[in-house]
Amino acid sequence: MSGIEILEVSLISAAVIGALLTGFAYATWFERKVIARMQARLGPNKAGPAGLLLPAADGVKLIFKENVIPAAVDKGMYFLAPLISMIVALLAFAVIPLGDPIQVPWREGLMRLGIADFNVALLYVLGVSSFAVYGISLAGWASNNKYALIGGMRSAAQMISYELAMGISLLGVVMIVGSMSVTDIVLWQKSHVWLILVQPLGFVIYAITALAETNRAPFDMPEAEQELIAGYHVEYTGMRFALFFQAEYINMLTVSALGASLFLGGYALPFVELPWFGDLAVLLAKVVLGMFMFVWIRATVPRLRYDQLMDFGWKVLLPLSILNLVLTAVGIVAYQNWM
Amino acid sequence: MRAVDDLELIQPPPAPSRPLPPTEPVVDEPMVLNIGPHHPSTHGVLRVVAQLDGERIVSATPDIGYLHTGIEKTFEGKTYVKGTTLAPRMSYLSPIHNNLAYVLAVEKLLDVEVPERATVVRVILAELDRMASHLVYLGIHALDLGASSLMLYTFRERESILDLMEMTGGARMFPSYIRPGGLAMDLPEGFEAAVGEILDRMPSAIDEYETLLTKNPFWRERTMGVARLSAEDAIAFGATGWLLRAAGIAYDLRKAVPYCGYESYDFEVPVRHEADAYARYLVRVAEIREAVKIARQALSRLPGGAWMTSDRKVAPPPKQELADSMEAVIHHFKLWTEGFKPAPGEAYVGVEAPRGELGMYVVSDGSGRPWRVHMRSPSFTQLQALETMVKGGLLADLVTGVANLDPVLGEVDR
Numbered sequence: 001m002s003g004i005e006i007l008e009v010s011l012i013s014a015a016v017i018g019a020l021l022t023g024f025a026y027a028t029w030f031e032r033k034v035i036a037r038m039q040a041r042l043g044p045n046k047a048g049p050a051g052l053l054l055p056a057a058d059g060v061k062l063i064f065k066e067n068v069i070p071a072a073v074d075k076g077m078y079f080l081a082p083l084i085s086m087i088v089a090l091l092a093f094a095v096i097p098l099g100d101p102i103q104v105p106w107r108e109g110l111m112r113l114g115i116a117d118f119n120v121a122l123l124y125v126l127g128v129s130s131f132a133v134y135g136i137s138l139a140g141w142a143s144n145n146k147y148a149l150i151g152g153m154r155s156a157a158q159m160i161s162y163e164l165a166m167g168i169s170l171l172g173v174v175m176i177v178g179s180m181s182v183t184d185i186v187l188w189q190k191s192h193v194w195l196i197l198v199q200p201l202g203f204v205i206y207a208i209t210a211l212a213e214t215n216r217a218p219f220d221m222p223e224a225e226q227e228l229i230a231g232y233h234v235e236y237t238g239m240r241f242a243l244f245f246q247a248e249y250i251n252m253l254t255v256s257a258l259g260a261s262l263f264l265g266g267y268a269l270p271f272v273e274l275p276w277f278g279d280l281a282v283l284l285a286k287v288v289l290g291m292f293m294f295v296w297i298r299a300t301v302p303r304l305r306y307d308q309l310m311d312f313g314w315k316v317l318l319p320l321s322i323l324n325l326v327l328t329a330v331g332i333v334a335y336q337n338w339m
Numbered sequence: 340m341r342a343v344d345d346l347e348l349i350q351p352p353p354a355p356s357r358p359l360p361p362t363e364p365v366v367d368e369p370m371v372l373n374i375g376p377h378h379p380s381t382h383g384v385l386r387v388v389a390q391l392d393g394e395r396i397v398s399a400t401p402d403i404g405y406l407h408t409g410i411e412k413t414f415e416g417k418t419y420v421k422g423t424t425l426a427p428r429m430s431y432l433s434p435i436h437n438n439l440a441y442v443l444a445v446e447k448l449l450d451v452e453v454p455e456r457a458t459v460v461r462v463i464l465a466e467l468d469r470m471a472s473h474l475v476y477l478g479i480h481a482l483d484l485g486a487s488s489l490m491l492y493t494f495r496e497r498e499s500i501l502d503l504m505e506m507t508g509g510a511r512m513f514p515s516y517i518r519p520g521g522l523a524m525d526l527p528e529g530f531e532a533a534v535g536e537i538l539d540r541m542p543s544a545i546d547e548y549e550t551l552l553t554k555n556p557f558w559r560e561r562t563m564g565v566a567r568l569s570a571e572d573a574i575a576f577g578a579t580g581w582l583l584r585a586a587g588i589a590y591d592l593r594k595a596v597p598y599c600g601y602e603s604y605d606f607e608v609p610v611r612h613e614a615d616a617y618a619r620y621l622v623r624v625a626e627i628r629e630a631v632k633i634a635r636q637a638l639s640r641l642p643g644g645a646w647m648t649s650d651r652k653v654a655p656p657p658k659q660e661l662a663d664s665m666e667a668v669i670h671h672f673k674l675w676t677e678g679f680k681p682a683p684g685e686a687y688v689g690v691e692a693p694r695g696e697l698g699m700y701v702v703s704d705g706s707g708r709p710w711r712v713h714m715r716s717p718s719f720t721q722l723q724a725l726e727t728m729v730k731g732g733l734l735a736d737l738v739t740g741v742a743n744l745d746p747v748l749g750e751v752d753r
Contacts, residue, residue: 035487035488038488039487039488039491039492040491040492040495041491146370146372147372150372150394150734154394217485218485218557220485226379226380226482226483226484226485226738227380227734227735227737227738228734229378229379298487299487299488300486300488300551301485301486301555301557302481302484302485302486302555302557302558302561303484303485303486303557303561303735304557304560304561305560305561305733305735305736306394306733306734306735307394307733308560308561
């Protein structure tokens with residue numbers, strides 16, 4: 001890799017991180033606005049036109065908040081936990097391709113639109129996202145608060161059980177495409193069909209486990225406001241709290257983008273070839289669709305109970321994802337032999 | 340930061356150099372979790388001391404008293420009419436029923452005749468109050484289980500009921516419109532049409548809520564078989580209202596000990612037998628529908644005429660009489676300086692409030708102020724059933740249990 005390519009990747013990384021941090025802010029605005037409309041309210045409408053400046057106001061407020069550190073917290077872990085959450089949330093986005101490679105004037109060859117593309121990308125995503133549980137359970141453990149502790153324990157159990165079903169549900173995709181690289185998967189869909197048509201069950205399982213992985217309603221057990229007040233981040237204030245908050249929303253953006261790339265054709269549209277900004281816009285639209293689903297579900301259904309959540313994960317989702325795996329394998333063999 | 344510094348000053352002494360004796364083996368003991376008084380789902384300032392084994396509830400003891408107002412004692416310093424405005428304040432979700440129960444008890448002491456128009460208006464207001472209170476229960480219960488939207492829908496409907504309350508007495512929460520002997524004033528123009536409009540809208544609104552909840556698998560998972568209270572336990576705890584009716588006992592004071600002419604209305608008492616949170620939800624939804632039915636009947640039979648008793652010892656004379664009747668002036672003076680004076684004695688009246696039997700016990704010593712006022716409030720009586728309902732359940736079931744008891748802490752502590 002030449003120096004100029006390293007520079008390119010660094011710039012793209014910076015742009016993606018910047019986009020994610022802004023995207024987080026506007027994801028909160030989007031959620032508030034959409035959920036308000038669903039709940040017969042207006043939502044933010046005071047700070048700027050249509051409340052668009054509210055995320056900025058929130059950010060300023062959080063930065064200026066006093067950082068209250070409760071007595072007898074485990075300081076090292078207490079400071080580390082939000083950082084783990086945040087960094088892990090940002091890492092997973094690295095393998096999402098943002099568009100077709102483009103011709104650039106300053107060098108030969110094509111420039112990849114995306115940070116990284118390697119042959120075990122999906123494995124990397126699963127590995128990195130399973131680290132997120134450390135952030136949450138360490139926060140719960142270190143906070144010296146019983147509510148936080150329960151929240152942390154819940155999240156550890158929940159994320160570990162749903163990770164399994166999520167991983168297996170993605171295997172179907174890998175088997176069909178024959179590659180773990182997200183770019184390859186998107187390209188396969190570009191030349192064949194969207195994988196949601198081939199893997200409907202896999203997509204449903206992925207969508208459900210995505211809700212659980214991001215701790216969103218109806219699986220928001222770790223923070224269950226009405227039971228645990230705020231769960232694992234109950235003792236965090238100011239920007240430390242904001243880091244958890246950011247991590248949650250960036251995770252939502254990431255799983256939306258990943259779901260779009262794996263099942264909905266990623267940045268590509270069928271039958272049309274778009275310029276690079278068109279690719280970006282298509283991906284953004286699909287991410288917004290995913291975010292809308294998150295908000296819609298949150299506005300509609302009650303929260304599951306902890307034991308029901310575990311039952312559902314182990315007794316329903318896991319067998320279903322294994323079934324999906326078997327069906328896919330049988331389907332592939334049948335296709336290869338008889339078609 | 341100072342607090343942390345102070346803590347550092349009282350650090351334990353450095354550990355001794357010789358090895359410590361072997362410690363006792365770790366014993367599994369339940370974790371004590373203080374839920375409340377500041378907690379999003381304790382419906383006010385209820386504190387529940389819960390012992391948890393993991394997430395399973397070993398015990399849950401309600402600790403009350405954070406909202407003690409001394410309201411019973413306050414009654415003793417006020418004339419009977421002033422007590423009318425005090426009674427609703429102990430329950431901010433069903434103020435009309437508090438108002439009504441107190442007024443009925445005072446009227447029983449006075450043995451006064453109430454005009455038909457006032458009685459029918461009382462029924463309309465009471466049923467509207469029942470709807471408003473049940474709507475709050477429904478919305479908050481759903482919110483407690485994490486479904487936030489329903490709360491805003493039910494509050495939207497409740498809002499229009501509060502608008503009606505504002506039409507009657509000028510205040511939205513505590514209109515105190517029902518007075519000993521009748522009503523504070525006649526109904527405003529357009530009231531009947533406004534009530535009719537809300538009654539027309541309510542059934543479809545309830546259908547809408549039911550589409551969100553009744554067949555929702557999440558809702559059923561969270562409520563079916565949760566917070567059970569058997570009929571025997573309910574009776575043993577003195578529970579009334581929907582706790583009994585969801586356990587298969589069709590006990591409703593409007594049928595059992597009718598007041599305000601409820602015996603002449605045609606309505607059902609909804610009963611379920613499962614005795615769990617889901618059954619209670621169905622009972623309450625059915626009760627809103629019945630309340631609409633009763634209110635509609637009352638509206639259709641609303642007579643004209645007097646809205647206040649003509650007994651000048653109880654009701655002040657109309658303004659125009661003061662100009663030409665000396666007697667009227669004397670009555671007016673007596674009523675405003677010392678109030679009416681019921682004969683010595685005691686009276687108890689129970690009404691079917693949204694949460695169960697709400698009783699008012701008023702003792703008169705023959706003066707213008709009550710000697711003692713005591714309430715039998717359903718929230719207080721039923722709160723003691725909490726532990727029985729949630730024991731052995733998970734932490735999340737405690738939230739369901741509290742939401743099911745639907746306590747109004749102002750009524751619990753008084």
